[in-house]
Amino acid sequence: MESRRRSLQAASGLLLALALLAPALEPAHADPEADRQQFLAVYAERFPGIPVRDYVYGALIASPDARAQYEQIMDFPPFLTEVDRGRALWEMPLADDSHLADCFPNAARGQAGRYPRLDADGASLMTFEMAINRCRERAGNVPWPYATGPMALATAYARGLSDAMLMDVSVQGTAALAHYERGKALFFRRMGPLNFACASCHLQNAGRILRTEILSPAIGQATHWPVFRGGETLTTLQGRYRRCMEQIRVVPFAPGSEEMNDLEYFHSYLSNGLPLQASVFRK
Numbered sequence: 001m002e003s004r005r006r007s008l009q010a011a012s013g014l015l016l017a018l019a020l021l022a023p024a025l026e027p028a029h030a031d032p033e034a035d036r037q038q039f040l041a042v043y044a045e046r047f048p049g050i051p052v053r054d055y056v057y058g059a060l061i062a063s064p065d066a067r068a069q070y071e072q073i074m075d076f077p078p079f080l081t082e083v084d085r086g087r088a089l090w091e092m093p094l095a096d097d098s099h100l101a102d103c104f105p106n107a108a109r110g111q112a113g114r115y116p117r118l119d120a121d122g123a124s125l126m127t128f129e130m131a132i133n134r135c136r137e138r139a140g141n142v143p144w145p146y147a148t149g150p151m152a153l154a155t156a157y158a159r160g161l162s163d164a165m166l167m168d169v170s171v172q173g174t175a176a177l178a179h180y181e182r183g184k185a186l187f188f189r190r191m192g193p194l195n196f197a198c199a200s201c202h203l204q205n206a207g208r209i210l211r212t213e214i215l216s217p218a219i220g221q222a223t224h225w226p227v228f229r230g231g232e233t234l235t236t237l238q239g240r241y242r243r244c245m246e247q248i249r250v251v252p253f254a255p256g257s258e259e260m261n262d263l264e265y266f267h268s269y270l271s272n273g274l275p276l277q278a279s280v281f282r283k
């Protein structure tokens, strides 16, 4: 614990050097594309010579060995049976004999990268997982718990129906911007006893090593969920947010809460233009 605290403090010291960057990136009036460009400019310096499309590999971009090991694992992923279980859940007829695929355009192929998005009411945010639950409820089924169990398994398959599509999150209009801005504020909000924000690690200190791990850039992070940690532990994107919050000793927001969804909206927008690939290996 003590050593973790020390290394976190060391990382926090590094922040000072980059303090000048912060004002431009503080939440003000959101211009999503300008934000994305500013993140890209920071990472271009931090990861020189690495093409932006490689950011989807996260921490692996800075380590050729880890990347080679990743490619080897992904040739024969140890978690294919889990993805098959997810497919069975996805394809199971609902109470009214309809199917989850019926609720999405193109049977959900090439759709996951458009989420989160504004709901038809034009006000609330809808994640891919919420759309699945909405579909279940309409058909007379109970919704699945948000980010674990059957939902995580089903999305391990269903998000894969959008593999290779380019992230295409849209932020248009006042309501959308308000959600985006709240998500952005949360990303930059210093929280907990260690006073860390998501930005502290994944923007200002991206590319640096925290304990044994290289801190990945926020761009690319939203493209490849769920992941199988250690090849077996199924983790959703919001489950990962949760883990990072716990690491900085912040009581995490509940999966599917407005805070988590706003954060996912901002965070996913950052990855616009990058290819999706669901169900990948992570350490």
Ligand code: HEC
Pocket: 008, 056, 057, 058, 059, 187, 196, 197, 198, 199, 200, 201, 202, 210, 213, 214, 215, 216, 217, 220, 221, 222, 227, 237, 240, 241, 244, 245, 247, 248, 263, 267, 282
């Ligand atoms: C104290 C540093 C720290 C903070 C603060 C932090 N994280 Fe992380 N995060 C990590 C580390 C370490 C990893 C694992 C290595 C990596 O991928 O960066 C990680 C991984 C991730 C990943 C998975 C990346 C991948 O490709 O698998 C996501 C997504 C993520 N963090 C999002 C967030 C969000 C959102 C916040 C704010 C709520 C946050 N993190 C706050 C340290 C941090």
